[in-house]
Amino acid sequence: MIKVAPSILSADAANLVADVKKVSGADYLHVDVMDGQFVPNLSFGIATVRDLAKNTKTKLDVHMMVAEPERFISDFIEAGASVIGVHVESTNHIARAIQMIKDGGIRAEVVVNPGTPLTALEDLLPMVDQVLVMSVNPGFGGQKFLPMAIDKVQRLSNLRQARGLEFDIEIDGGISEENVKDVYDAGVDIAVAGSYVFNSKDPESQVEKLKGLTK
Numbered sequence: 001m002i003k004v005a006p007s008i009l010s011a012d013a014a015n016l017v018a019d020v021k022k023v024s025g026a027d028y029l030h031v032d033v034m035d036g037q038f039v040p041n042l043s044f045g046i047a048t049v050r051d052l053a054k055n056t057k058t059k060l061d062v063h064m065m066v067a068e069p070e071r072f073i074s075d076f077i078e079a080g081a082s083v084i085g086v087h088v089e090s091t092n093h094i095a096r097a098i099q100m101i102k103d104g105g106i107r108a109e110v111v112v113n114p115g116t117p118l119t120a121l122e123d124l125l126p127m128v129d130q131v132l133v134m135s136v137n138p139g140f141g142g143q144k145f146l147p148m149a150i151d152k153v154q155r156l157s158n159l160r161q162a163r164g165l166e167f168d169i170e171i172d173g174g175i176s177e178e179n180v181k182d183v184y185d186a187g188v189d190i191a192v193a194g195s196y197v198f199n200s201k202d203p204e205s206q207v208e209k210l211k212g213l214t215k
């Protein structure tokens, strides 16, 4: 069964704790951190992660859409992140950024944009606990799923098997009941879902629906 990480980007930003309580069946909470430079939007920061960590037992999956993320990695670890994802496109020193996350004792993830080939991260695969494949161009919730992500996941899953590696594959952007089975069959372990979960009157049942479709 697929794991589900609701993205709080689509939750009520003024009532996050209340919305987080509506998804108690979630495996992670996905926290999008945007800096207005790497992506054309602003969102949550260190204080949000710190205060969410005090208010929920669900693990926090921090997706850093930040230029030179190594400037803030130790802050997010201290704030209570369980996973940190850093974009391969966001720094000249991606291996250093990943090592900083690992040295902090939490799960290290490399993230890849739709337009970036897998060759950009192949050498990093033995270092990481997770790979996040973007299925939209990052910056906004509620965008349309890019089907080319399915082939990328399949090729990544083949590489994982061929090399005997054990990283989890996560996918982010436009996930719904229409595509969750396809991405799961291609090799996805964790699906991020924002608008599908929180633009509903019953977020909990949306999480359960995604899981149920991959039983």
Ligand SMILES: O=C(CO)[C@H](O)[C@H](O)COP(=O)(O)O
Pocket: 007, 009, 010, 030, 032, 063, 136, 137, 138, 139, 140, 141, 142, 143, 172, 173, 174, 175, 192, 193, 194, 195, 196
């Ligand atoms: O990283 C992101 C955007 O950059 C979000 O996690 C993602 O877009 C989730 O929203 P939705 O499920 O509505 O597409």
Ligand SMILES: [Fe+2]
Pocket: 007, 030, 031, 032, 063, 172, 192
């Ligand atoms: Fe995200």
